[in-house]
Amino acid sequence: MIEQWHPLGVVGVITAFNFPVAVWSWNTAIAAVCGDSVLWKPSSQTPLTAIACIKIAEQIAEENDVDPAIFSLIVGKGSTVGDRMLHDRRIPLISATGSCQMGYRVGEVVGKRLGRTILELGGNNAIIITPSGNLDMALRTILFGAVGTAGQRCTTTRRIIVHGSVRDELVGRLIKAYEGIRIGDPREPDILMGPLVTTDAVQDLQNAIKRVQAEGGEILYGGEPLDGPDYPGGHYVRPCIAAAKNEYEIVQEETFAPILYIIGYGKKSSTAQQAVDEIEEAVALHNGVPQGLSSAIFTENVREAEYFLSNRGSDCGIANVNIGTSGAEIGGAFGGEKETGGGRESGSDAWKAYMRRQTNTVNWSTELPLAQGIKFGD
Amino acid sequence: MAKGTDFLKKLGIADVNPGGFGGEWMGSGPELEVITPIDGSRIAIVKQVTEAEYDQIVARAHQAFLKWRTLPAPKRGEVVRQLGNRLRTLKSELGQLVTLEMGKIIAEGEGEVQEMIDICDFSSTA
Numbered sequence: 001m002i003e004q005w006h007p008l009g010v011v012g013v014i015t016a017f018n019f020p021v022a023v024w025s026w027n028t029a030i031a032a033v034c035g036d037s038v039l040w041k042p043s044s045q046t047p048l049t050a051i052a053c054i055k056i057a058e059q060i061a062e063e064n065d066v067d068p069a070i071f072s073l074i075v076g077k078g079s080t081v082g083d084r085m086l087h088d089r090r091i092p093l094i095s096a097t098g099s100c101q102m103g104y105r106v107g108e109v110v111g112k113r114l115g116r117t118i119l120e121l122g123g124n125n126a127i128i129i130t131p132s133g134n135l136d137m138a139l140r141t142i143l144f145g146a147v148g149t150a151g152q153r154c155t156t157t158r159r160i161i162v163h164g165s166v167r168d169e170l171v172g173r174l175i176k177a178y179e180g181i182r183i184g185d186p187r188e189p190d191i192l193m194g195p196l197v198t199t200d201a202v203q204d205l206q207n208a209i210k211r212v213q214a215e216g217g218e219i220l221y222g223g224e225p226l227d228g229p230d231y232p233g234g235h236y237v238r239p240c241i242a243a244a245k246n247e248y249e250i251v252q253e254e255t256f257a258p259i260l261y262i263i264g265y266g267k268k269s270s271t272a273q274q275a276v277d278e279i280e281e282a283v284a285l286h287n288g289v290p291q292g293l294s295s296a297i298f299t300e301n302v303r304e305a306e307y308f309l310s311n312r313g314s315d316c317g318i319a320n321v322n323i324g325t326s327g328a329e330i331g332g333a334f335g336g337e338k339e340t341g342g343g344r345e346s347g348s349d350a351w352k353a354y355m356r357r358q359t360n361t362v363n364w365s366t367e368l369p370l371a372q373g374i375k376f377g378d
Numbered sequence: 379m380a381k382g383t384d385f386l387k388k389l390g391i392a393d394v395n396p397g398g399f400g401g402e403w404m405g406s407g408p409e410l411e412v413i414t415p416i417d418g419s420r421i422a423i424v425k426q427v428t429e430a431e432y433d434q435i436v437a438r439a440h441q442a443f444l445k446w447r448t449l450p451a452p453k454r455g456e457v458v459r460q461l462g463n464r465l466r467t468l469k470s471e472l473g474q475l476v477t478l479e480m481g482k483i484i485a486e487g488e489g490e491v492q493e494m495i496d497i498c499d500f501s502s503t504a
Contacts, residue, residue, distance in 0.1 A: 074398050
């Protein structure tokens, strides 16, 4: 008995605005080696990068005397050609990156025709900071995780779950760090935060701020839209830090903008040793959201670190110790659980998702054994 | 088109661009205006695909698959390896386009292209 892996066919790849080229390549590079062709539907916000990539791929295909249609592209409305793609039985696999709302739609339509999906959906990524955690390192990783790409990564750090004994120090230093962030034209070398992708995203942030306040939270820093000659077009905001409770409805959602929720755990008076027993509370808060993409803990305590990585720990697809939530490492399976959709990309066995598996039995004898040893008519 | 956008030319981006590719470029559907979030100005126009063009593209992609699958895997890997190398030479230009089109800073735009190069290496050499 042997097993074979064969290419699947045309793989549909739907990508989001926030990683307009990388996500296509994660799928395409592996799918192409597997023998599939790829049909790419990019976000309507970022069709030009897609066109540029396909032109590069077209050239490479032609230089190698390969049909460039293995790298195909459609820019079109989700409601028309996007929907056609989901229903299309000529496309055995749809790999889709985007919001949970989009994922529900993709899962439903492709599932109805029993097609395959790889879903990379929303995150609500948190970092737990315990009293023994290195605050200098934590601060740098939070800054990059929460403000990098203007809070528009799926792995953006959205919640900080910090122990009561170090909360005030962390928040004070975080605000100071936020004050130093240069916001503006992302082409300028000293700028750390550019615009949000649409004015709708600016509005989403304003709505989130109103809701967190209405639910009893407090804005600790920023959040306001920026205007004036340095901020043309209405796409710029100051990144926001808010004190919140994990159970707030707005905290349970992914707002695709730079708003970071500070959530406390444990007793302010606990020593670092006593705080180890409070890690259960921190992890419960951590896991208490519908999404499950990326997570991290900052601790020097092996019990806390191991608890976080254990089966009682983080319920995310990615769980890190002393390094943040943000970003993907090629070679490590990328993706998450729960509403994040369960898909994995670019990991050690990622190729399997782009192939069909076939079991072959070759009878080398002159006898004909029947399954389960059944005697049938002899 | 905005100033300081020579990289667009190098990447083959024109004022008006067909938005469909299936062996050949096409796009006779509605126009899509592409805006940069940096200042809200227009970068270029993309002509989206119609449903008929969609069908044509999927059929062509499938046809291409039938031949592509017969090539030995190392030959397919070689194409992906070359794609990674071409991306190395165009990293700055493509990174700038990412920044212009979605607003992330240049280091992040180029970082994304680096990720493309990495996955090409990973899938063709690992």
